[in-house]
Amino acid sequence: MLVLGIETSCDETAVALVADGVHVRANVIGSQVDQHRPYGGVVPEIAARAHLELLLPVLDRALVEGGCTYDDVDAVAVTVGPGLIGALLVGVAGAKALALARDLPLIGVNHLEGHVCATQLELGALDPPMVALIVSGGHTSIVLLDADGAFSTLGQTIDDAAGEAFDKVARFLGLPYPGGPEIDRLARDGNPAAIAFPRAMLHDGTFDFSLSGLKSAVVRELRRRDAAGVQIDLPDVAASFQEAVVDVQVRKTLAAAQAHGVERITVVGGVAANSRLRERMTSACAAAGHRLLIPSVGLCTDNGAMIAAAGWNRLVAGERTGLDVEADPNLALAPLPLRGAGGLPGAGGVGATPP
Amino acid sequence: MLILGIETCTPQTSVCLGTEHGLLASAALGRGNAHGEFLTPAIQFCLEQARVDVAAVSGVAVSLGPGLFTGMRVGIITAQALAHARRLPVVGMASLDLLAFGARHVRRLVCSVLDARRSELFWAFYRASPGGLQRVTEFRVGGAAKLAGEIEALADDVLAVGDGACANRSLLESTGAEVASNALAYPSAHALVELALPRFIREETQRAEDLRPTYIRKADARISWRNRGALLGGKPTGVPDAKQVS
Numbered sequence A: 001m002l003v004l005g006i007e008t009s010c011d012e013t014a015v016a017l018v019a020d021g022v023h024v025r026a027n028v029i030g031s032q033v034d035q036h037r038p039y040g041g042v043v044p045e046i047a048a049r050a051h052l053e054l055l056l057p058v059l060d061r062a063l064v065e066g067g068c069t070y071d072d073v074d075a076v077a078v079t080v081g082p083g084l085i086g087a088l089l090v091g092v093a094g095a096k097a098l099a100l101a102r103d104l105p106l107i108g109v110n111h112l113e114g115h116v117c118a119t120q121l122e123l124g125a126l127d128p129p130m131v132a133l134i135v136s137g138g139h140t141s142i143v144l145l146d147a148d149g150a151f152s153t154l155g156q157t158i159d160d161a162a163g164e165a166f167d168k169v170a171r172f173l174g175l176p177y178p179g180g181p182e183i184d185r186l187a188r189d190g191n192p193a194a195i196a197f198p199r200a201m202l203h204d205g206t207f208d209f210s211l212s213g214l215k216s217a218v219v220r221e222l223r224r225r226d227a228a229g230v231q232i233d234l235p236d237v238a239a240s241f242q243e244a245v246v247d248v249q250v251r252k253t254l255a256a257a258q259a260h261g262v263e264r265i266t267v268v269g270g271v272a273a274n275s276r277l278r279e280r281m282t283s284a285c286a287a288a289g290h291r292l293l294i295p296s297v298g299l300c301t302d303n304g305a306m307i308a309a310a311g312w313n314r315l316v317a318g319e320r321t322g323l324d325v326e327a328d329p330n331l332a333l334a335p336l337p338l339r340g341a342g343g344l345p346g347a348g349g350v351g352a353t354p355p
Numbered sequence B: 001m002l003i004l005g006i007e008t009c010t011p012q013t014s015v016c017l018g019t020e021h022g023l024l025a026s027a028a029l030g031r032g033n034a035h036g037e038f039l040t041p042a043i044q045f046c047l048e049q050a051r052v053d054v055a056a057v058s059g060v061a062v063s064l065g066p067g068l069f070t071g072m073r074v075g076i077i078t079a080q081a082l083a084h085a086r087r088l089p090v091v092g093m094a095s096l097d098l099l100a101f102g103a104r105h106v107r108r109l110v111c112s113v114l115d116a117r118r119s120e121l122f123w124a125f126y127r128a129s130p131g132g133l134q135r136v137t138e139f140r141v142g143g144a145a146k147l148a149g150e151i152e153a154l155a156d157d158v159l160a161v162g163d164g165a166c167a168n169r170s171l172l173e174s175t176g177a178e179v180a181s182n183a184l185a186y187p188s189a190h191a192l193v194e195l196a197l198p199r200f201i202r203e204e205t206q207r208a209e210d211l212r213p214t215y216i217r218k219a220d221a222r223i224s225w226r227n228r229g230a231l232l233g234g235k236p237t238g239v240p241d242a243k244q245v246s
């Protein structure tokens, strides 16, 4: 079954074609980064305008890359939330029109569920229970997917998302937008232990995060050093800031997995592209005996393939979404149809082929 | 020739299926910002009631605004995706032109006025001509007082139509203009199909990917981390914007 996946929840216009929930035939992303760069962040109205201009060209490229036509497509999956409402609306309306025009089943997908399902594209069928750290410009949360397919949010940021903190600190350091990759690059030449930035809420017993204080601490520290005439080493600042973010994320994710007796851990979202987070998470999981599932960078950031994969899981379980579905900026995670008609690929034994 | 018309630039969502011989089916909803929920089911309803398959549609006409941003985008992407999936030609038309079309039998100057939100209006003036109505001004955006000033400066009798005119009835009537009833408050997909049909027949059509909304106003480029966090499921923070920090 070939599923066309559409993702427009934030600043990437993405369309993918995925066969049987695991084989990526095409995965095209039309980035709007250049349009948001002057503002140092994603501007909702600019994102909505850009999605409208990009969706058809991206759709065309996906069909060409996948070597197929609409005749080969069996279903349409689309992100219905959470995300920016104006951005979501473009993808949802487009997907509904395609479904109507080609008489195809439609399936609405939760963006966060999509991120979790990205693992099945490379690392084998979803096999709950698992704990997921979802980190991006819009999200920072730890989610448990239990053996019955139910999601529960164990913790989340009480202020800024991780990607947002990276962008803000990068901006303060005079680095271009988006800040995540810039800080990652700069930090490679720095000492992560150079400055002891605070690890907010590390020992509070929750799985929640707070990142706004860290950003202020960076600002304070730089001003203090500047006033004291101390040389400021940007790579050290970047590495120390990044270490503080990563440290809390790694420790809380492992603590959550241990608290719930879960062996499998996944890390997804745009910030999962951060090399230090991948490195620290890999060694921490190895030391504690956890199995770590991190998709490759291109499947961690927002993409249509993860939406097609998540959509396929629900389609084979017999789920369908009506043409009257609305975009929902605050959509909550719904249980996966583990015990549905078809079950998950894991339950049915359909494995992913390694790339 | 079977044309599907989509108009979503105002609080009303309107869909119409029509041919050279007239209207085949139509559906409209005036319940505010319901474009997203209503539009595709309404198209499906019209197709079903008219007993035609979507494969029988020969072209898609869509209103490009000016109007409400999210409504415009929902209508345009729906028309684009439909046309793309069925390899159909499209015709884009202006919302204010469709609105004026409702008053085409009037021999006066017609002023089409739509509510632009944020205490502003979109408008344009039209004059009867042998072929129908001729737009005689650019699309304008501004406050009601600016529109009233423009009408007053004209020597002509003016009929004002549209939700923007109805909402400012007493002010516009004080200029000597007549304001039409609510029956002409919104542009309709029926007018759209009627106006677009000759273009499809003459093959003066566009490619779906070339359609662009008529924004007139620039994008609101203010970035609010606070709102953005809340929109993405986080909690409002009370943390100053990055700009203020640096």
Ligand SMILES: [Zn+2]
Pocket: A111, A115, A136, A269, A270, A301, A302
């Ligand atoms: Zn994401």
